[in-house]
Amino acid sequence: MRRCCALFVLLLVGLAAHANTPLLWNQPASKQTCPLGDDAAWVEYPGGKACIRYFSAGNLHAAPVVLVMFKGDRVSLITHPPHTIPANTAESQRRQAQAILRKTGLPTVIIARPGTYGSSGNHYRRRQPEEFLAINAAVDAIKTRYGIQHFILSGHSGGATAASALLAWGRQDIDCAVLTSGAWGLLERAQRMRQQRGEASAPALDGTGLPNPWDPLEHIKGIATDPRRLILVIGNPQDRNTPFDLQARYARALHEQGHQVQLLERPAAPPEYHDLLGNPGINAIDLCPRRGHAVKQ
Numbered sequence: 001m002r003r004c005c006a007l008f009v010l011l012l013v014g015l016a017a018h019a020n021t022p023l024l025w026n027q028p029a030s031k032q033t034c035p036l037g038d039d040a041a042w043v044e045y046p047g048g049k050a051c052i053r054y055f056s057a058g059n060l061h062a063a064p065v066v067l068v069m070f071k072g073d074r075v076s077l078i079t080h081p082p083h084t085i086p087a088n089t090a091e092s093q094r095r096q097a098q099a100i101l102r103k104t105g106l107p108t109v110i111i112a113r114p115g116t117y118g119s120s121g122n123h124y125r126r127r128q129p130e131e132f133l134a135i136n137a138a139v140d141a142i143k144t145r146y147g148i149q150h151f152i153l154s155g156h157s158g159g160a161t162a163a164s165a166l167l168a169w170g171r172q173d174i175d176c177a178v179l180t181s182g183a184w185g186l187l188e189r190a191q192r193m194r195q196q197r198g199e200a201s202a203p204a205l206d207g208t209g210l211p212n213p214w215d216p217l218e219h220i221k222g223i224a225t226d227p228r229r230l231i232l233v234i235g236n237p238q239d240r241n242t243p244f245d246l247q248a249r250y251a252r253a254l255h256e257q258g259h260q261v262q263l264l265e266r267p268a269a270p271p272e273y274h275d276l277l278g279n280p281g282i283n284a285i286d287l288c289p290r291r292g293h294a295v296k297q
Helices: 002-019 090-104 129-146 158-168 186-197 216-222 244-256 280-287
Strands: 040-045 048-057 065-070 108-111 150-156 174-180 230-235 260-265
Touching (some): 002 090, 048 090, 048 129, 065 090, 065 129, 065 158, 090 108, 090 280, 108 129, 150 158, 158 174, 158 216, 174 280, 230 244, 230 280, 244 260
Parallel strands (some): 065 108, 065 150, 174 230
Antiparallel strands (some): 048 108
């Protein structure tokens, strides 16, 4: 009996240590090293495969609706030693999911975009088709694993672009999408930013330096028709990173295709006016319809 208890304690200690181990970035996909358990999904999609990490809070099993969140670009962190990257452990990411759960009342999943927070892939190749295919496959895997019925998507900046890509794949299980400071019109955005920096013109290249980004603005027709779904596009007119007029163009294109959309302006932090103040993305979840749930008043 004592030996059994001792082994159990050792197992708990090992799990705790693993939860606080720094997550690796920009790693190749390996099924052998993809963690088993409830915070990773091994996925295969047309042309590729990936180990996608996710960090959850609340009861996902047979949930009528789950909030899925995508973070913005983290390119500045790629070359940092993993132990120096803020909140770069599974435990830290779960705490963030818990905070969102407390605010929204919804089971929450933070999905790490490829190349970040332990997910395999190359974050330098963000906004290429493989990023969005891997994320879409991970959402499918999570849905199947837990028997989830519907999702609310939330994303900021590049995370908003990722969430909008899931819409454009034609998913019929998305009740709502809250997209803050999103990047659309990707080639035009990149060209404007190069001009602002006084760099040479390169109209065929995204801000990543790669050609042919997968721009959700160009795939609006792929979004499934759903009169109950609400898409919220939230930003600041002075945004110097993801121009607000391109955000408005995305919202207008949604409206023209018959989707229910609202374009909202919110205060943002100078001088970039890109990071919105007061956490409006999470606050706006209250505006979302929730099938099987009463909307909080």
